[in-house]
Amino acid sequence: MRTVFGLVLLAGLALAGFAVYMAQNYIGAYETALQEERTKSNESVPVQDIYVATRAIQYGQEITAEDVILMPWPKQALPETFFDAEKPILSEGQKTRVALRQIEKNEAFMNVKVSDPGETAGLTSRLERGQRAFAIKVDVASGVSGFLRPGDRVDVYWTGRSNFADKDMPSGDVTRLIETGVNLIAIDQTSQSEVSDTTIARTVTVAASPQQVAALAQAQSTGRLSLSLLGRDDDTVSEVIEVNQMSLLGIEARERIETPARAEVCTIRTRKGGEVTEIPIPCTN
Incomplete structure (x- = not known):
């Protein structure tokens, strides 16, 4: 019985070792394929590291170092303005910035969304x-x-x-x-x-x-x-x-028609008996 039990135990250990070996090979092959896929993806879609928000930031809140992180961003989809390693959103010794608009998690920081260093979120x-x-x-x-x-x-x-x-x-x-x-x-x-x-x-x-x-x-x-x-x-x-x-x-203005001025005629009246006669004379003011 002991011999049979020993043989079964050895067979079990051998099978377990073979299963672990096969699992390691499978996991290794999967990781290799995943790494190759990532490499192909990076080669087909050029990316650039820019600063994005690590949390939702409300209007007027101060932006701290814990709120920003560099993350790969497709170059074809880069926003018009952004912050990267050459132009960091927060620099050592620089005054803090505040959010001028609500910024969601993983949203890229843009100039229009953050204030200048040391400025508040006022109208200025x-x-x-x-x-x-x-x-x-x-x-x-x-x-x-x-x-x-x-x-x-x-x-x-x-x-x-x-x-x-x-x-x-x-x-x-x-x-x-x-x-x-x-x-x-x-x-x-x-x-x-x-x-x-x-x-x-x-x-x-x-x-x-x-x-x-x-x-x-x-x-x-x-x-x-x-x-x-x-x-x-x-x-x-x-x-x-x-x-x-x-x-x-929809009423149109009527054109005013100017009538020509009539020449002024000055006369004097004379009466001879029952007859009245008008005689024209030069007009004077």
Whole structure:
């Protein structure tokens, strides 16, 4: 019995060793094939290491070293602006940055999504060189029913009464497009673009040049401003648009026909008995 038991034990050990050997060969072959596939994938799709977020970062939050990591990114799908080893998002001795927009996990960091080193997430970070921030009063009608969000673009219309001393100039109520494609940078006191609730704003803040700010200030003090929302991919340029009551109703102005002035004739009347005679004479003032 002992001999039989010993033989069975040896056979079992041999089978177990053979199974381990076959498993090792199978795993080795799988790892080799996987490595070859990865090598082929890297060769067929060129990649570049760029910085992405390791967690979801909310608007205004500070970006720390634990929030960023270098990750391979297909070169054909690189964003317009990005941070890499040559241009790190955080450098040693550099001031911290904050998120200007909500950034999701594994999302690439871009210049428009983070502030400059040491800056906050205020409105100044949304203004380009030469731009100024200007607030426009709106209501439910002029503010597109609360559907405006920071980052949208709008056309600005002015409605008011034109009163000119010159009789040849048009007068009455008129609506005119005064600015087109103006960028919104804040709604009330909020500059976050990721807002889910629809709120009726009282003011919107736009980014404009000093000349545009002067025009908007003059228009707001002399009439009523209304906003028209542009599509996100709309790159058309609006022409000069002006509508008054006559053009709204399709009434054309009648041409005034001037009648020639009649020559003035001066006369004197003389009476001879019952007969009255008119004698023309030169007119004098």
